[in-house]
Amino acid sequence: MNVNIEFFDSEPLENLITCLNFKMDKVIFFGHSDTMTENRIQDTRRALKNICEISDVEFVTVSQKSLYKVLELLEKEVTEEMKAGNTCFFDLSGGEDLVLVAMGMLATQYKVPLHKFALPENELYLLTKWDKVPRIDEVVPRRELQLTLDDIIGLHGGIINYRQQKDVKSNLQDNDFKDAVGVMWEIANDSQKKWNGLSSVFKECIKYEDEYHRVRVSVKAMKQAMKRIPDIISVKELRNYLNRLGNQAILERISIDEEMIKFSYKTPNIRDCLLDAGCLLELHTYYERMESGRYSDCRVGVHIDWDGEINGREIDVENEIDVMLLEGVVPVFISCKNGRVNQMALYELDAVSNRFGGKYVRKELAATQEITPGYLKRAEEMNIIVDMQK
Numbered sequence: 001m002n003v004n005i006e007f008f009d010s011e012p013l014e015n016l017i018t019c020l021n022f023k024m025d026k027v028i029f030f031g032h033s034d035t036m037t038e039n040r041i042q043d044t045r046r047a048l049k050n051i052c053e054i055s056d057v058e059f060v061t062v063s064q065k066s067l068y069k070v071l072e073l074l075e076k077e078v079t080e081e082m083k084a085g086n087t088c089f090f091d092l093s094g095g096e097d098l099v100l101v102a103m104g105m106l107a108t109q110y111k112v113p114l115h116k117f118a119l120p121e122n123e124l125y126l127l128t129k130w131d132k133v134p135r136i137d138e139v140v141p142r143r144e145l146q147l148t149l150d151d152i153i154g155l156h157g158g159i160i161n162y163r164q165q166k167d168v169k170s171n172l173q174d175n176d177f178k179d180a181v182g183v184m185w186e187i188a189n190d191s192q193k194k195w196n197g198l199s200s201v202f203k204e205c206i207k208y209e210d211e212y213h214r215v216r217v218s219v220k221a222m223k224q225a226m227k228r229i230p231d232i233i234s235v236k237e238l239r240n241y242l243n244r245l246g247n248q249a250i251l252e253r254i255s256i257d258e259e260m261i262k263f264s265y266k267t268p269n270i271r272d273c274l275l276d277a278g279c280l281l282e283l284h285t286y287y288e289r290m291e292s293g294r295y296s297d298c299r300v301g302v303h304i305d306w307d308g309e310i311n312g313r314e315i316d317v318e319n320e321i322d323v324m325l326l327e328g329v330v331p332v333f334i335s336c337k338n339g340r341v342n343q344m345a346l347y348e349l350d351a352v353s354n355r356f357g358g359k360y361v362r363k364e365l366a367a368t369q370e371i372t373p374g375y376l377k378r379a380e381e382m383n384i385i386v387d388m389q390k
């Protein structure tokens with residue numbers, strides 16, 4: 001039996017990386033009580049079982065001050081495993097100095113092979129070579145288990161709440177809808193402020209829809225509504241936008257005369273997208289990243305439940321990440337802002353990303369309007385990459 005022995009790190013990926021790359025039979029963690037908490041133990045145990053198919057996992061609490069006591073516990077575990085005929089490997093990925101020193105000392109004494117993975121590159125380093133002592137890559141079967149965004153969130157104690165997923169952000173493999181998003185993005189890119197105003201017009205039209213989402217609104221009522229919508233200033237301007245959307249088969253049956261405005265949405269998903277100005281930026285960002293081929297998992301409109309339990313009607317803490325991606329083992333959290341960026345937007349992205357993405361997370365802000373130098377500086381300090389969408 002092949003046994004991986006390592007220090008329990010506060011970064012979940014450090015604890016999982018060897019078992020993602022090698023088919024281990026057992027894992028023994030040595031850790032400090034303030035890091036190896038009960039919740040983190042449960043999350044790690046669940047991940048090793050569900051992702052890596054490893055059920056034999058032990059957690060040993062060690063001293064933070066006494067090297068002698070650490071050596072004593074570590075030697076006890078190693079000798080017991082060797083007596084049972086098992087092959088041990090010391091994993092130095094992550095960890096604290098005291099335990100790493102103890103592993104180095106025992107590795108020489110008992111000829112235990114040492115290795116580590118460098119993250120986020122997922123690169124293996126073999127640290128020892130002794131005659132007649134095989135290293136991990138020589139005796140343990142290699143594998144490449146691919147994590148998902150569900151795995152990443154689960155490793156950090158949360159869960160993705162699919163009940164909150166909006167229809168317009170589901171079933172995104174529809175090529176017709178994908179093409180429609182591209183068309184709408186081209187029109188919106190002429191003026192994002194105007195697009196925001198157009199979205200407000202569609203919201204005003206909700207009360208004039210029938211059950212088939214056909215709109216029939218008087219010009220008089222529309223002019224009254226436009227007084228509350230500063231970015232669309234006239235019925236003429238509205239007609240131009242409706243006709244452009246009609247020419248691209250986004251809207252249908254468009255009719256505008258002196259008294260009445262009529263039109264229909266081609267599909268319910270297109271309607272939902274037009275009603276939410278920010279939705280288009282999220283979908284555009286999602287499709288653009290997905291088509292790059294760099295990511296193994298791509299999601300849009302991800303609702304994260306903080307405690308990992310969907311409580312139904314009970315009050316629960318949740319946050320929505322506009323776009324989430326996974327590049328190798330690196331999670332990418334993207335916040336999409338179709339209006340002005342404020343400090344709260346930066347803080348929310350930073351807090352949620354750090355909580356559920358860990359220390360290797362990449363944080364990005366996709367924005368359509370210019371950001372003030374002060375907020376750009378704050379984003380830089382938070383390691384948030386700003387991507388201006390044009």
